Amino acid sequence: MYETKRDDILDDFRRYLKVDHGLSEKTVDQHRMMAAVFLDRCQDVLPEQSEAKNFQEQLMDKGYSNSHVNNTMNAVEYYYSFHDQEFDFKRLNRPKQLPEILSANQVRRIIYACDTYRDYAIIKTLASSGIRASELCDLDVTDVDFEKRKLRIRDGKFGKDGIARISESCADAIEKYLQQRDAEHESLFLSRSENRLTRSGLLQIVKRRARDADIDQRVTVHMFRHYFGTSMIENGADISVVKALMRHEDIAATMKYVHLSSEALDEQYDRYTDV
Known part of the structure; x- marks a missing residue:
């Protein structure tokens, strides 16, 4: 009852x-x-x-x-x-932790470890667009504009459609993947059973390819998004541009990549300075 x-x-x-x-x-x-x-x-x-x-x-x-x-x-x-009742609870403070990131070298190693068209295209898409796991899994073939090198992101994190950019090599990788796969399916990325790839399936691919690349640290799908934001800042992109590319609602969410970039610079300085 x-x-x-x-x-x-x-x-x-x-x-x-x-x-x-x-x-x-x-x-x-x-x-x-x-x-x-x-x-x-x-x-x-x-x-x-x-x-x-x-x-x-x-x-x-x-x-x-x-x-x-x-x-x-x-x-x-x-x-x-x-139920038309007011209820308030004491929110707990969230510890301010900077997210783990992958280095450019690690990302390249993971990409080169991919020996299938699908996995290669997936890792290239994550690294060159910075899209979220759910957004990648929700992509349809018709969401890819190869000429303009753009992805249509449907019903993103905040229920809003958006656009993500991809590199020329990423677009080529996706095109080669689609050319060689047998299944005619609306979904862009498929599982081995030729169904739409799930978030758990995507995570397994990322973990497997990280192992193949001899990456010792724990690697998650979202770390490619952190890599995308940090690398854009390190390469001189304006913070407002990165905010737009990552489709952040608030620039405060983008600012953490400035701090991450600063930490990366500190680490590189300490490693290579000799005076």
Whole structure:
């Protein structure tokens, strides 16, 4: 009885997030899932707000990151708003950590380690465009403009379509991949089973190619985005240009690449100075 009522309410909650708040499909699904975890913990479709405070403490006690706790409680806040209740929680400070980045040498080694047209085109696309994992997986063949060397990014992180640029060699790599593959499929990048490549499948490709290149550190898909932003700054691109290319909403998100670039310069200076 509880499960049926919960599912019905969560479906209404999902529509509320999408229609009233205009959140992206990915964010809506995440908030619905987190709200479901909260309700199941309380076994109630509208728990007392004191239960929500206890729920936050439990998440903290279990060692979840501050970011995860904040995201979960943000979903809970939306859930109470859906029920016309005001709810406020104490947001945890997020530690200011600069993201790990790949060096240009490491990126080249990973690219050269790719011995299939598909993997070569994928790594080239990540490194030359700076697009996110979900954006790459969502690409269709018709989203590639080979003449202008642009990618149409549909329903990006903030639910807005956008444009990403790719290099000439990247465009050539994608074209060669499409020419040699057998499957006629709308999706640009396919799995071995000839279905649309998933984010988990993409991560496995990146990890495998990093191992093939003898990269010791943990490599993620998003590190190519960090590499893209940092390399643009290091090569002299204006911060406003990098912001536009990375499709950041706020220039503060772009500024971290200035700091990353500065750290890279410090490291290179310390390594090569001899006086």
